[in-house]
Amino acid sequence: MSDSPIFTYNQPEENNGYLLWQVSMRWHLLMNQRLRAVGITLTQFSLMAGLYWLDRHGELVTQQRLAIYANTDKMMTSKVVQTLESKGLLLRADNPEDGRSKRLQLTQTGEATLREANILVQQVDSGFFQAIQPDAAVFNQLLRQLLAASGD
Secondary structure, eight states, X not given: OOSSOSSSSSSGGGOHHHHXXXXXXXHHHXXXXXXXXXXXXXXXXXXXXXXXXXXXXXXXXBHHHHHHHHTOOHHHHHHHHHHHHHTTSEEEEEOTTOTTSEXXXXXXXXXXXXXXXXXXXXXXXXXXXXXXXXXXXXXXHHHHHHHHHTOO
């Protein structure tokens, strides 16, 4: 092994990216464990929530629009949409504006599942972020800055 160090820091915990990844993985794991009770994953919840918000604001939601909104890979979004459709949580209907794409809509079962899942998500978030609650506004602002700075 070379004597020349690979990293410029002494411990991984000194690296912002590593810490963000660790925290994100822990949060993701807790969410998936809790959401198992309603039969969905965090990714499925997030795409269903995105579909709900876009639809609520009067948008005709396609798979591509949902992927852009959720910052998810188009292929992964397609696979998750197929899974949600097979579970009866959403349906793909003809798009009156473009025959090449399908309009996504939550089913009644999908909306009920989303409501139930959201209660669990709020519980996990409440416990997980409790340690930084006094600084939550600053934390959220910093996350928004990171998103804006890393945008396309």
